[in-house]
Amino acid sequence: MTKPPIRKEIRFLLNGESVALDDVRPGDMLLDFLRIRRSLTGTKEGCAEGDCGACTVLVGRLGADDTLTYESVNACIRFLGSLDGCHVVTVEHLKRADGSLHPVQQALVDHHGSQCGFCTPGFVMSLYALWMNDPDADDRAIETALQGNLCRCTGYESIMRAARAISCYGSPDDDPLAGERATVAHALRMMGDGARVEIDSADGRIVVPADADDLARVLEAEPEATIVSGATDAGLWVTKFMRDVSPVVFTGHMDGLKTVHTHGNMLSIGAGVSYTRARGVFAAHIPQLGDLIERIGGEQIRNMGTIGGNIANGSPIGDMPPPLIALGATVTLRKHHNRRSIPLEDFFIDYGRQDRAPGEFVESVSVPLPPRDAQFAVYKISKRRDEDITAVLGAFFLRLDGDNRVQQIHIAYGGMAATPKRARAVEAALAGQSWTMHTVEEALDAYASDFQPISDMRASADYRMLVARNLLKRFFMETTSGLAGGKAA
C-alpha cells in the first residue's frame, strides 16, 4: 500500500463545464456554490435539510464497473468537497440550445404542473432522473420517485398527469445526457488520477481519501475527523446546527466500501452502499428490507444515504438497525489494518454512544439470510406514510418447531428507547411457547419491562407502547392467516 499522491483541489464537471476548486471550505454545500458563486439560481433552497426537494440536481459518477450513473440528490446537504470526479447537472442544463423545452419540462407546462413554480425545478430534476431510467414509469414508480419533492400548491395531480405523459414528448435515447455520455465519461475518467485530495483553509481541512486503504491511513493520522459518507445527517449538522465538521473526511466516492457479496447464507454489504443500491440487493434476498427502504427518506436521500451511515450514526430512530439486529447481523469495524466484527446489537451502547474507537470506521455489515423456515417482518409506523421519520419501527424474526412452538424469536424496535433495542423480555415470554394469540396476548405485559418510550412531536409514549404491542399482534396474524386483511397504509 503506497501512499497516493496529494492533490490540492477538487475537480468536477458542472453541466458542460469543468471546474477545479482549491478554496472549498469543510462546510460548503453544493447549493450555495451553484446559487451564490455560479449564479445558477434555477436550483432553489426550500428547507436546507434534504426534505423538500426544491434543490434537486443530478450527480453522475463512474462506478466501479466504469459505467456512468446519474442520480438525483439534494444539493442543500451535498458537501461541495464530496463532488470530486462527479458530473453535476442542474435544471439550466435541460433547455435546448434552440430554446425549446425538454420533454419533462414541456409535459409539466402542458399539464399545468406548476403554480407558484418554486418547487418546479426540483420536480423537473426528479422526474428527469426517473424518466431516464424508466420512461414508462407507472404511478407507483412516479410517486416513489417524488417522495422527496414537496409541492404546496398543486396537490400533485397535475404533476402526475405530466409525469405519465413525458414519453409522449421524446425518448431518453435522444436526451443530451445520453448523447454526451461518452464525452462525459471520458472527462471523468481523465479526472480520476488516484490522488488523495487535501484542501486546507482558515475554516478547516477537507480530505478526500483515494480509496478505503487510504481512508484507514487518513483516520490513523486524524482519528477525530468527521467521516461523511452520504451526508444525509451530517449535512444538517452544518446547515441547521452550524457545527464545525473540520477536519472532514469524505468517503461517499469509495467503491471499496460499496461492495456487496454473499458467502453461503451470509450477505455482506459495504458501509458505503446507498439505500438505493441496497434496495435492489435486498429485494433479491430479503424483500421485506427492500420494501422498508422504499419508505426511508425520498429518492434523493436514498441515493445519498448509506447503510453504513445509518448504523454508524447511532440514531434511535434509524430504520435499518432494528431489522438487521432481528436478523442477527454483525458489523465490521476497521482501524488501519485491524478489523473486528461484533453483533450489531452490541454496537449501540447508549443514546449518542456507539462502540467505535477513534480512528475506527464502519466497513461493512453482514446479514445472515433468513432460513427457509423462518418468518421475518418489518413494520414502520410514521405520521405520514412516506418520507417521514419513524415513530415506531418493529422487526420480527421467528422460527417455529414442528409443534408450533417458538424455537427462536428476535424482536427489535426503533423509536422505543435511546438506541435500537431488542425486546428481550417479550422474547423470553414467547420462547418455547405455542405460537398462538393467547401466548402473544400473555407476552404483551412484558413490553413494560423492555421499554419506557418517550413522548415527542412524532408520537406520545402511550401511542408508541400501544403500537409496539399491536405490531406483535400484526406479526402473529400475518404468520398465521396470510395477510390478516391486508394493510391500509
Add this chain to the structure above:
Amino acid sequence: MGKHEQPDLTAATIKGGVATQQRHDSAHKHVTGEAVYIDDITEPRGCLHAYLGLSTVTHGRVRGIDAEPALKMPGVVAVLTGTDVPGVNDISPTGRNDEPIFADRVVQFYGQPVFAVVAESRDIARRACAKVKVHYEELPAIVDYADTGETPKLVCDPLTLQRGDVAKALEGAPRRLSGEMRIGGQDHFYLEGHIALAIPGEDGDMFVHSSTQHPSEVQHMVAHALGVPNHAVTVDVRRMGGGFGGKETQSNLFASVAAIAARRTGRAVKIRPDRDDDMTATGKRHDFLVGYDVGFDEDGNILGVDFTYAARCGFSADLSGPVTDRALFHCDNAYFWPAVKAVSAPLYTNTVSATAFRGFGGPQGMVGAERVIEEVAFATGLDPLEVRRKNFYGEPGRDVTPYHQTVEDNVIARIVDELEASSDYQARRKAIRAENAKGGVIRRGIALTPVKFGISFTATHFNQAGALVHVYTDGSVHLNHGGTEMGQGLYVKVAQIVAEEFQIDIDQVKITATTTGKVPNTSATAASSGSDLNGMAAQAAARTIRERLADFAAEFYELPRDQIAFLPNRVRIGNQEIPFAELVKQAYVARVQLSATGFYKTPGIHWDRDSGKGRPFYYFAYGASVSEVSVDTLTGEYRVERSDILHETGRSLNPAIDLGQVEGGFIQGMGWLTTEELVWDGKGRLRTHAPSTYKIPLASDRPRIFNVALADWSENREETIHKSKAVGEPPFMLGMSVFHALSDAVASVADYEVCPRLDAPATPERVLMAIERLSGRARRHGA
C-alpha cells in the same frame, strides 16, 4: 415566450380570452428555473445580509443584550435592536401597537425576533446571531387553553352572532347534546420562505423587493418603521413561491428589518430566514377549541345551536379579529340554524401570533358545524348525509344566516345531489358497512361534506382595487394592477380579461410586477378576491381606453359609434377592417390618451359588527366532496382510497387554473386535518418547525382515485367579472370529507353507536387512540 409573433388578423377568436384554458403565464419560466424569485435577483453592489436573533424564552423581560462578541467577528457590520428603529418599532397591521419589530422590553413567545445581525454574508450574519447574548428574566407563560384561566386575556374584541332565542330552542328541543372539539393550526409551508431585499435611494427613499401578498401594507409598515412618508417607499413583487395567507402580514417583519438595516448602513440589505426560523418566528393558522350545545329532534332536524369558538391567537392581535369573526361567519357552513348563538374568544397566549391562512377562520368555523351534524347523526342513527340535507339552507324562512344575511344563491342541494349520484355514494356506503361488519383489521369509512364559503373581505373598505393599463403605439399593452401572484394564476386571469376587452391575443398583453408605485393603496391579495377585484379594475381601465379608441374611430372615420366593432386583433370600422395596432397608431397621432387607470369597489355589501347584522358577503361559493378511506385498526394508519369533488366557480375565467386551485386546495385541506400537526412542548417551544417534523401531503398521499369536476352549469348571479366566482379559498374546505370518512371508519369499531369525536388533525395516533376509546367502550357494554 419566444419571439414575438404577429397577431393573426383573420382569427375567429383571440388567443387567451376569458373562459379558456390558459397555462400559467410563467409556466415556461417555472420549469426552466428562469422565473426570478427575490433570492434569484442579482444582488446590488455591496449588498449586505441580515439575520434575525430569536428569543430563547417563552415569556420574559429583556435585561440586557451583549452584542460585542458578534460585532468582533470579521464581516459583521451591525447588530440592530429595538432602539435602532428610526421610526416606530411596531408592525401591528391593525394599528394596535402590539407587535414590535424587535422585542425590546418583553419577549412574548419562544422565537420572537429580538435583534438582527447585519453582515457581509448571510452565513456570517447567521453565525454571528448565535454569539449575541441576551439576558432574560423569565416570566410565567400561557401556552395552551388550559393556562388561560377564568377570565382570559384577549388580543382583540370578541364577536357575538345571534339569531332567534337559542336558550329557548335548546330547552324545548326533544334531544340535546354538547361537546368540545380541538382543531389544530397549520403552517403555510410556502416553498419559498420569507425574504426581502431593501435598496436605499436618494432623499431617504427605500425600494423594497418583498415576497408579500400585501405590497401596500409592507410599504406603510416600512415607512412607519423608517419614520418617512409612504411616498418614500416603493414595494415591488413579481411573484411569490407560495403565500396561502402566510405572506399577508408576516412579510412586514422582514421588509422592515431589511429597510432599517439598509437605512443604517446605506447599503442594500437582504434578509432570508432559514426554514426553521421562518416556521418558528412567523404566524400560522389559528388553532381552535370549539364548544357546542345543540338541540335537535329524532328526525335529525337541528333546532338550535350555541357555539363558542376560542382561538389561540398568540401574543398579538395581528389579523385575529377578522379571522375569529370569519370563523363565526362560517359556523353554519351550508346549514340553516333556526336559532343560533356563536361567540368568539380571541385568546392571548405566549405563542407566535396566529395569522391569515387560506380560509381565514372559515375552515375552523365549518369544521365546528360539521361536528354538530356528525353528533346529531350518531345520536339519531341517521346517515350523516341525510342530516346534512335536512338542515341545508332552503326556501324563505330557512334562508337567513346567523349574521342576518339572506342566502340568495344557494346551489348546495344540486351540487350534493349530483355528487351523490356521480360518486355512487349510497351503494358504496352500504358495501362499506357490510364489509366492516365482518370485523376485519382494516376498516373503511366514507363521508360527503358540503362547502359554502362567503366571498368578500368582511372589512367592507378592503373590497376595492385599482389597475393601470397602457397601450403602446405598436398595439402592445402593459398591464398592472394591485393583485399579487403567488401561484394562483391571478396574473394570467387578469391578462385574459384585458385581452378579451381589447380583443387582442394574450401575448400582446405584458404582465408586470405589482408595485406600489403604479397602483396605490391596494388591498391584500387575500379573501379569494384577487380576480374579482383586480379583474374588474383592469377591465375598467381597458374599457376606458377602448371607449376612447371607439370614440376616436367614429369621429375620424365619420361613422356612427355602432359601426365600430372590436374583432380579434382588428377593428371593424364601417365596412373595412384595420389592425388594432393601426387604429392605436392613428389615435396616438390624433393625441388620444392611451393610458388609463381602472377602479372597482364591490357593490351592495355592508356589515355592522356591533349589531352582528349586515350583508358582509357579495355572494357564496359552493362545492362538495366525498371521500373514502381505509384505516388500520392496529396502528391508526390510513389511506384515502377515493375522493370525488364537484365544485362551482361560476363561469370560470380559466378552467385549467381553477381545476388546479380545487385539486390543490383539497389536498392542502386534507393535510390540515390529517398529518399536519403543530406540536408545542410544555415550555412553549414549537417542535415541528421543518419538513422533517411537519408533514404536509406528498404525491403518494393523494387519493388513489381522484375525480374532480367543476360544475359546468354554474354562473354567478351577481355581476362579477364575466360571471365568474372566486376559487382561492373555498376548495380548501373540501378536505373535510377525508376527516369525516376517517371518523366513519373509526365509528365502525363500536358499530356506529358512538360519535368518535376525533380532534383535528386526525394523525394516525389520534385515529388509533379514538379506536381504543371506542372499542374499549364497546367491550364494556358487552359488544
